[in-house]
Amino acid sequence: MDDDFTEAVLEVVEQLPPGCVATYGLIAERLGRGGARQVGRVMSLEGHSVPWWRVVRADGSLPPHLVVDAQQHWRDEGTPVRNGRVIVKDALAPDF
DNA sequence: CGTGTGACTGGGC
């Protein structure tokens, strides 16, 4: 991992407690750099090694190809979900 | 160096 930004994003995601989530934009603001899209780019590249299902969009949804797998993890961890979307206001990690 | 693109977001209809 040579890029600080990439490392920082993965760090935050790994620290998200089970049953909790964070949004792309929130993570980007916490890092104070780049933007929501940059966080998304990192997830597409290195997200495979972190609990990516705990990172969702501002509206609590996720792209179709990921929602399928994510739903199973959410149900397994007891993450508040409704209609295939996480209830961000309830599942948002305590640190945020 | 200009253009297109994406695991995004907020505002408007």
Next chain:
DNA sequence: GGCCCAGCCACAC
């Protein structure tokens, strides 16, 4: 609730 659009930032061509 949904869809569409403009703004956003880094990266590949």
